[in-house]
Amino acid sequence: DAGVIQSPRHEVTEMGQEVTLRCKPISGHNSLFWYRQTMMRGLELLIYFNNNVPIDDSGMPEDRFSAKMPNASFSTLKIQPSEPRDSAVYFCASSPTSGRSDTQYFGPGTRLTVL
Amino acid sequence: QKEVEQDPGPLSVPEGAIVSLNCTYSNSAFQYFMWYRQYSRKGPELLMYTYSSGNKEDGRFTAQVDKSSKYISLFIRDSQPSDSATYLCAMSSRARGAQKLVFGQGTRLTINP
Numbered sequence: 001d002a003g004v005i006q007s008p009r010h011e012v013t014e015m016g017q018e019v020t021l022r023c024k025p026i027s028g029h030n031s032l033f034w035y036r037q038t039m040m041r042g043l044e045l046l047i048y049f050n051n052n053v054p055i056d057d058s059g060m061p062e063d064r065f066s067a068k069m070p071n072a073s074f075s076t077l078k079i080q081p082s083e084p085r086d087s088a089v090y091f092c093a094s095s096p097t098s099g100r101s102d103t104q105y106f107g108p109g110t111r112l113t114v115l
Numbered sequence: 116q117k118e119v120e121q122d123p124g125p126l127s128v129p130e131g132a133i134v135s136l137n138c139t140y141s142n143s144a145f146q147y148f149m150w151y152r153q154y155s156r157k158g159p160e161l162l163m164y165t166y167s168s169g170n171k172e173d174g175r176f177t178a179q180v181d182k183s184s185k186y187i188s189l190f191i192r193d194s195q196p197s198d199s200a201t202y203l204c205a206m207s208s209r210a211r212g213a214q215k216l217v218f219g220q221g222t223r224l225t226i227n228p
Contacts, residue, residue, distance in 0.1 A: 004158070031214050042220040043159070043203060056215060091158050095214055103149075104216065106158030 002026075004107035006092050012113045018080040021110045024073055025094030033104060034067055034077050035091040043091070049075065082114045118142050121204055121219030129227050134191040138204035138219045141185065145206040145217075148180050150189045153201045153221065162202070163189065194226045 005024040013019055025032050033048040047057040052069045060067070064083070069075040079086055089111050093104040121138045128134055136150075146167055151159035163178040165171045165187075171178045177190040187206075191198055204219040 033214075043218040045215065045217075048215065050214075093158075103161055103164065104214075106160065108158050109156075111156075 004092055004094055004105055006090075006107040006110050008110060009108065010111045010113075012115065013082055014115050015083055016081045017114075018078065019082045019086075019112060019114075021077040021090050021092075021112070023075045023077070023092030023107060025075070025092070026096075026105055027073070029094035029096050029105070030072070031095040032069060032075050033093040033095075034075070035093065035106075036088045037091060037109070038088045046077070079112075082112075084114045087112055087114050116141065117220075118217050119204065119206060119219045122222055123220045125223040125225060127225045127227060128194060130194060130196060132194050132226075134194050134198070134224060134226075136189040136191075136202050136204075136222050136224070138187050138206075139185055140187075140206060140217075142206075142208065142217075143182075143185065144208035147207045148178070148187050149205040149216070150176075150178055151203045151205055151218075153203060155200075159203055196226045196228050199225045 007022045030051050034046040035043050036046055037043045044059055046059045047067045048055055049069045065079055067077045089109045091106050091109045093106045095104045119138055119140045148165045150163040152162045153159040165178045165180050168180045168182045175192045179188040201221040201223045203221040205216040207216050
């Protein structure tokens with residue numbers, strides 16, 4: 001299995017630009033999570049989906065952030081407009097339907113720098 | 116106050132030493148406790164998983180949970196340079212959905228040859 005795939009791996013953009021991060025979960029996993037990691041705040045859950053439906057978006061910092069999951073194999077996290085304080089590593093993770101559904105498998109992350 | 120507290124370190128020990136990493140938490144509803152390991156510029160990967168109180172051993176790694184004290188630990192025996200990484204504790208409760216994890220800040224560990 002290829003694991004969780006994220007793209008791009010690195011993104012450098014200027015303040016005010018739109019940023020779209022992409023994630024392909026592990027095939028057969030029905031839960032998908034978006035996290036943000038910074039030195040100051042650690043790993044924070046932004047939003048998660050079960051069966052493509054957003055369940056909890058209480059961690060989304062503000063309206064500039066939005067996430068979609070149009071199908072079981074693809075999700076996007078969009079920031080519009082981006083700000084320097086959005087600079088962080090963004091991780092996508094997925095977890096399986098059965099068995100130990102608490103176990104989350106993380107992608108390699110997207111390192112975002114907003115200038 | 117954060118729900119999960121973890122000393123960010125950094126922690127530096129010589130090869131072969133026993134390492135102890137710890138987290139405290141405030142939510143008594145947490146029942147599932149995990150340790151993730153994160154190498155530099157990589158995503159976290161699950162290292163240990165424990166349900167409720169007690170110990171769990173896997174090779175050189177031992178996870179302990181003390182629910183009465185709201186305290187969890189990870190011990191690494193015979194530490195190796197390849198153990199150098201950031202270790203994050205994570206926990207969840209059925210009440211909020213077993214899949215929603217709350218992570219500690221992470222402790223950066225370096226094992227010196």
